[in-house]
Amino acid sequence: MRPLRQYLKVVDVVLEVADARLPVSSRYPDLASIIGSKTRLLVLTRADLADPKLTAQWLEFFRSQGTTAFAINARTGEGSRALRQQLAMIAKEKRQTMAHKGFRGRPLRIMAAGIPNVGKSSLINRLAGRSAARTGNRPGITRGPQWLRFEGNIELLDTPGVLWTHWHEQRTALWLGTIGCAPEGVLAAEDIADLLAEYLLTNAPDNLKIRYNLKEGQLTKQKLFESIAERRGFISFGGVFDLEKSATALINDFREGYLGRFTLEAPKQD
Numbered sequence: 001m002r003p004l005r006q007y008l009k010v011v012d013v014v015l016e017v018a019d020a021r022l023p024v025s026s027r028y029p030d031l032a033s034i035i036g037s038k039t040r041l042l043v044l045t046r047a048d049l050a051d052p053k054l055t056a057q058w059l060e061f062f063r064s065q066g067t068t069a070f071a072i073n074a075r076t077g078e079g080s081r082a083l084r085q086q087l088a089m090i091a092k093e094k095r096q097t098m099a100h101k102g103f104r105g106r107p108l109r110i111m112a113a114g115i116p117n118v119g120k121s122s123l124i125n126r127l128a129g130r131s132a133a134r135t136g137n138r139p140g141i142t143r144g145p146q147w148l149r150f151e152g153n154i155e156l157l158d159t160p161g162v163l164w165t166h167w168h169e170q171r172t173a174l175w176l177g178t179i180g181c182a183p184e185g186v187l188a189a190e191d192i193a194d195l196l197a198e199y200l201l202t203n204a205p206d207n208l209k210i211r212y213n214l215k216e217g218q219l220t221k222q223k224l225f226e227s228i229a230e231r232r233g234f235i236s237f238g239g240v241f242d243l244e245k246s247a248t249a250l251i252n253d254f255r256e257g258y259l260g261r262f263t264l265e266a267p268k269q270d
């Protein structure tokens with residue numbers, strides 16, 4: 001958290017980046033208190049992979065709490081218009097305030113902050129209109145802070161992902177693992193896939209049936225993983241199913257949206 005506090009000293013606006021599939025668990029719970037009076041906008045990325053109905057409910061919920069929130073696809077920039085307009089407005093207001101005070105305005109400085117792999121660099125790139133910040137489909141891609149210029153009067157700061165303390169809660173960690181926002185190699189793929197299988201068998205059995213060609217009697221965890229192994233040829237030495245590969249395949253299919261669009265937390269729950 002120390003570097004985050006350093007960056008905060010030099011920016012005017014913080015874009016708090018979280019994942020639309022876990023709008024609460026993928027946030028920094030205490031960011032507001034660290035930021036203080038600075039302008040904070042909540043940006044939910046991966047709206048393309050989340051349930052649109054729940055995303056709308058979440059935006060409503062955050063707005064009712066006084067948090068300005070946006071939901072976008074940070075990979076393509078889809079849905080980022082309102083956010084751009086808001087940033088342009090903040091920049092203009094700031095220029096005017098500075099001019100009133102007799103100062104020559106400096107560019108508005110905006111920083112993206114959030115846990116690993118939520119799409120901070122992607123968002124910065126889309127706002128800048130070019131792919132200058134490195135992105136990747138695993139956590140820990142951004143190693144240090146990086147400034148980008150945007151439309152002359154705005155500067156964007158990309159920062160590395162930081163994990164918060166609630167990470168230590170095992171179940172939250174696993175949920176963060178399902179959406180790819182946990183550090184590589186810390187959680188076992190089997191544990192993440194187990195939770196995911198349980199969730200999908202309960203909430204979207206038909207999606208599983210279609211994706212993996214399952215029959216009614218095959219809607220159990222064991223059968224699910226075996227079917228994936230059989231269909232994809234995950235057979236290890238000695239002719240037994242390689243269920244670890246099945247676990248990874250299920251996780252990847254989920255993360256890429258091949259099993260449908262899901263939001264794993266609903267606003268009415270605690």
Ligand SMILES: Nc1nc2c(ncn2[C@@H]2O[C@H](COP(=O)(O)OP(=O)(O)OP(=O)(O)O)[C@@H](O)[C@H]2O)c(=O)[nH]1
Binds near residue numbers: 049074121123160
């Ligand atoms: N489908 C989809 N993919 C996204 C979206 N935003 C980001 N991604 C993908 O998610 C992966 C991670 O994105 P990054 O922008 O590198 O994430 P980051 O938060 O900068 O990650 P670190 O720097 O490692 O903390 C990349 O493969 C992106 O293409 C989105 O809105 N929708």
Ligand SMILES: [Mg+2]
Binds near residue numbers: 120121134142160
């Ligand atoms: Mg990054």
